[in-house]
Amino acid sequence: MAAVTIKDVWKYYGKTLAVKELNLEIKKNEFMCLLGPSGCGKSTTLRMLAGLEFISSGDIHFDDVRVNDLPPRERDIAMVFENYALYPHKTVFENLANPLKLRKMSRSEIVERVRRAAEMLEISELLNRKPGELSGGQKQRTAIGRAIVREPKVFLFDEPIAHLDAKLRSHMRGELKHLQRRLETTTVYVTHDQLEGMSMADRIAVMHEGVLQQLGTPSEIYNHPANEFVAGFVGEPPMNFLDVRLERSNEGLSVVHPAFQLTLTDAQRHLLENGNAESDTRIGIRPDNLLIESGDGGSLDIAGSIFVTEPLGGDMLIEANLDAETRVMVKTKIREMGGPGDPCRIGFDIEKLHVFNKETGVAYF
Amino acid sequence: MASREIVRYRSPTRGAVQAVTVIFLIVFLIWTVLPLLIMLVSSFKELLDAFQLPAVGDWGDVGVMFDFKPTGRHYVELFTEKHFATYLRNSLIASFGSAAVSVSLGAMAAYAISRAQFRGKRDLLFWIISTRMAPVVAVMVPLYVIFRSSGLVGTLPGLILAYTTFNLPFAIWILKGFFDNVPYAIEEAAQCDGCNRWQAFRLILPLVAPGIGAFIVLCVLFGWNDFLFASIIGSGGAKTLPVATAELVQPVKIQWGSIMAAGVVTTVPMMFLGLLIRRYLVAGLTMGAVRE
Numbered sequence: 036m037a038a039v040t041i042k043d044v045w046k047y048y049g050k051t052l053a054v055k056e057l058n059l060e061i062k063k064n065e066f067m068c069l070l071g072p073s074g075c076g077k078s079t080t081l082r083m084l085a086g087l088e089f090i091s092s093g094d095i096h097f098d099d100v101r102v103n104d105l106p107p108r109e110r111d112i113a114m115v116f117e118n119y120a121l122y123p124h125k126t127v128f129e130n131l132a133n134p135l136k137l138r139k140m141s142r143s144e145i146v147e148r149v150r151r152a153a154e155m156l157e158i159s160e161l162l163n164r165k166p167g168e169l170s171g172g173q174k175q176r177t178a179i180g181r182a183i184v185r186e187p188k189v190f191l192f193d194e195p196i197a198h199l200d201a202k203l204r205s206h207m208r209g210e211l212k213h214l215q216r217r218l219e220t221t222t223v224y225v226t227h228d229q230l231e232g233m234s235m236a237d238r239i240a241v242m243h244e245g246v247l248q249q250l251g252t253p254s255e256i257y258n259h260p261a262n263e264f265v266a267g268f269v270g271e272p273p274m275n276f277l278d279v280r281l282e283r284s285n286e287g288l289s290v291v292h293p294a295f296q297l298t299l300t301d302a303q304r305h306l307l308e309n310g311n312a313e314s315d316t317r318i319g320i321r322p323d324n325l326l327i328e329s330g331d332g333g334s335l336d337i338a339g340s341i342f343v344t345e346p347l348g349g350d351m352l353i354e355a356n357l358d359a360e361t362r363v364m365v366k367t368k369i370r371e372m373g374g375p376g377d378p379c380r381i382g383f384d385i386e387k388l389h390v391f392n393k394e395t396g397v398a399y400f
Numbered sequence: 401m402a403s404r405e406i407v408r409y410r411s412p413t414r415g416a417v418q419a420v421t422v423i424f425l426i427v428f429l430i431w432t433v434l435p436l437l438i439m440l441v442s443s444f445k446e447l448l449d450a451f452q453l454p455a456v457g458d459w460g461d462v463g464v465m466f467d468f469k470p471t472g473r474h475y476v477e478l479f480t481e482k483h484f485a486t487y488l489r490n491s492l493i494a495s496f497g498s499a500a501v502s503v504s505l506g507a508m509a510a511y512a513i514s515r516a517q518f519r520g521k522r523d524l525l526f527w528i529i530s531t532r533m534a535p536v537v538a539v540m541v542p543l544y545v546i547f548r549s550s551g552l553v554g555t556l557p558g559l560i561l562a563y564t565t566f567n568l569p570f571a572i573w574i575l576k577g578f579f580d581n582v583p584y585a586i587e588e589a590a591q592c593d594g595c596n597r598w599q600a601f602r603l604i605l606p607l608v609a610p611g612i613g614a615f616i617v618l619c620v621l622f623g624w625n626d627f628l629f630a631s632i633i634g635s636g637g638a639k640t641l642p643v644a645t646a647e648l649v650q651p652v653k654i655q656w657g658s659i660m661a662a663g664v665v666t667t668v669p670m671m672f673l674g675l676l677i678r679r680y681l682v683a684g685l686t687m688g689a690v691r692e
Binding site: 086106108114117118121122137138 | 583585586588589590591592593594595596599603606607
């Protein structure tokens with residue numbers, strides 16, 4: 036039995052469709068990430084789980100209880116909001132104690148639980164301060180503290196670390212993941228940052244325009260994107276997409292582009308034949324899966340020229356022109372690549388190639 | 401954020417403007433404070449002393465105004481023979497009572513209007529404030545008839561009700577602005593914590609405290625200063641200070657000493673109230689207006 040079951044859920048705001056026929060099962064103690072750009076319906080979905088939005092049609096079950104008509108306080112959930120939503124007139128201690136007070140716990144138990152949560156989040160020294168006197172990171176910890184003191188059935192996170200600076204954010208990713216494993220509580224985490232989803236979640240549900248695009252582990256999402264949207268949204272820097280034609284040749288099936296020609300593997304050929312692929316298709320390749328050499332004397336197949344180089348410290352990002360209209364992004368460890376206009380050679384790691392239907396965006400592989 | 405300080409350079413014009421400002425403020429201060437001072441001093445004078453005035457233009461003789469033997473007779477008289485203790489009590493009950501009723505009903509209504517979306521919300525809001533647009537005299541006659549037939553004329557509850565009809569729309573409008581500025585997420589967090597709607601409302605009430613404080617002052621002042629309602633609806637059983645003071649003006653023997661003392665009794669409590677929550681008042685009246 037899944038901890039949370041979302042069945043055929045639709046959500047309209049007036050006549051605007053926000054979530055379309057969503058089906059999702061979240062397992063007990065799983066860390067599920069709802070990932071997508073803004074306006075994709077992920078926050079709406081979370082708020083429907085919390086009971087802050089009505090469900091237009093469909094059902095949501097927690098274990099086997101239908102919660103559609105239950106108010107938030109009867110759902111045994113705890114939510115962390117994007118802007119923290121702390122009570123500004125109450126101290127950190129009172130903020131954390133509020134959910135416990137409402138459950139009529141004894142004073143000693145409240146103190147003990149708040150102390151434990153504060154210790155876990157390293158905010159013990161801040162208990163007498165008010166939110167106005169806290170930094171962003173401390174506020175965020177307080178908001179998380181208010182969620183964990185109660186030991187609810189489900190945690191709901193709505194972009195909890197989106198407003199922190201980059202360094203703190205990467206620190207909190209680790210902390211949150213650790214916390215979730217330690218507390219062993221079913222978690223639904225909404226974010227638009229694919230890095231957060233990839234690094235923290237057990238499974239990711241990618242959403243776009245109210246529709247679930249793909250559900251899978253981070254590795255499945257990254258290595259086998261179901262469609263062009265997922266392929267382009269997940270991964271940084273984003274995947275390169277090129278329009279090509281499929282052509283038969285003596286060696287088998289090839290993708291043909293004005294600037295190059297690649298022969299596909301037998302396995303790839305079978306997948307395309309089984310999928311009745313049109314000859315006009317689109318290929319995708321991640322910057323990590325392109326190879327590059329400087330100069331024009333190398334062994335790689337495609338001659339190009341460098342447009343710009345972006346050193347990132349360890350790695351280097353290179354935008355290279357294959358021909359007048361085609362530019363690709365390559366990620367490499369090579370340090371000396373020359374400057375704009377210098378020649379280079381580029382090759383594909385053919386095993387890592389993705390092919391999409393040009394009309395529907397659905398991936399053949 | 402850029403500095404908001406306005407750069408100022410010294411110039412003859414600026415100097416002149418400054419001098420004019422100071423002179424204006426001095427004149428203004430004398431204009432407002434002097435009558436109050438004379439009232440205060442006269443309330444401690446016997447009738448004969450009160451009319452010891454220097455000749456017009458004779459500034460050297462101003463001292464005679466302060467040359468008297470102070471007496472508390474008028475105050476004693478006021479509170480023993482003229483029942484001002486009752487009138488003071490009536491004034492306090494009517495104004496604070498109306499403030500309490502208006503603020504509790506107003507806060508709940510304002511919260512509901514601020515949070516809920518429903519058809520005709522704008523019309524409702526306009527209707528609420530339009531009741532405040534009518535001049536008091538226009539509603540006086542119908543109100544009197546209604547109060548008369550409900551047996552509310554001459555009673556304190558009647559007076560409180562009358563003030564509330566005018567204060568409540570005001571309360572709803574002021575407090576709605578304050579509730580609008582409380583982020584909805586705070587209430588959603590409260591609901592997730594386990595609050596029901598009523599508990600969430602109580603939880604955010606301290607966040608609108610400046611608004612409530614400001615409004616209570618305005619409300620109390622309205623009731624305290626009112627003469628028309630008090631004289632018509634409160635007449636008899638619920639006489640308040642302004643009405644009682646006016647009655648001291650009799651055709652034959654005007655009791656100046658008592659009138660001055662009554663003026664002091666009426667003015668002083670409100671002055672203290674103003675001083676006490678001056679900061680609230682300023683914060684309250686401006687904070688609701690500006691979104692930060």
